[in-house]
Amino acid sequence: MNKQVISDNHKVDFAKRKGKTDEWFTPLGAVVKIVDIISSGAVVWCPFDTEESNFVKELSKTNKVVFSHIDNGEDFFDFEPNKWDIIVSNPPYSLRNKILERAFSFGKPFALLMNTNGLFDSKIRWELFKNNDFTLFYLQGRTPFMNEDMVLMESPPFQSAYICSKIFDDKIVFSK
Numbered sequence: 001m002n003k004q005v006i007s008d009n010h011k012v013d014f015a016k017r018k019g020k021t022d023e024w025f026t027p028l029g030a031v032v033k034i035v036d037i038i039s040s041g042a043v044v045w046c047p048f049d050t051e052e053s054n055f056v057k058e059l060s061k062t063n064k065v066v067f068s069h070i071d072n073g074e075d076f077f078d079f080e081p082n083k084w085d086i087i088v089s090n091p092p093y094s095l096r097n098k099i100l101e102r103a104f105s106f107g108k109p110f111a112l113l114m115n116t117n118g119l120f121d122s123k124i125r126w127e128l129f130k131n132n133d134f135t136l137f138y139l140q141g142r143t144p145f146m147n148e149d150m151v152l153m154e155s156p157p158f159q160s161a162y163i164c165s166k167i168f169d170d171k172i173v174f175s176k
Helices: 028-035 054-059 093-106 123-131
Strands: 043-046 064-067 086-089 110-115 135-138 160-165 172-174
Touching: 028 054, 028 110, 028 160, 043 054, 054 064, 054 086, 093 110, 093 123, 093 160
Parallel strands: 043 064, 043 086, 086 110, 135 172
Antiparallel strands: 110 160, 135 160
8 A cells, every 4th residue: 555655844734725625535545445345347437536536546457447527527417427337436525415315316336435524414314324225334544635736634634434335234334
């Protein structure tokens, strides 16, 4: 696993960030945890990713990957590839209600890495989780995402987990 070392003067401070964005990149360590679980040979749709994504790079080693990104005119809410078996990605957290609604609506497996703060405090998410098969796949520690400049956020203020559907039998799974 690649380990990125960043000096103190390059740390991302959430409280002082200017220009909020939902574009945060997933480190290889968090990607490998879910890649190890995805069936080899499945067609994986990464709907919030470009070819530079760690999801796309790692999943392509064992699977056919279809990736799409809103910057390329492929909006998750309007676009769907012709053939895919499972969704795997790190979506924008600010749209998680709509993203989860759409993901569950397909009736297919998915694994979406999301912030777990307030996960059940929305009436929409409460109903989605109550009425659908899902698993929380927790990664140990807090995931240090990277910003658009690929600077590591060393101390994120939240815990993340993959919200999965139709992948695990248990409701909560802890990564090894």
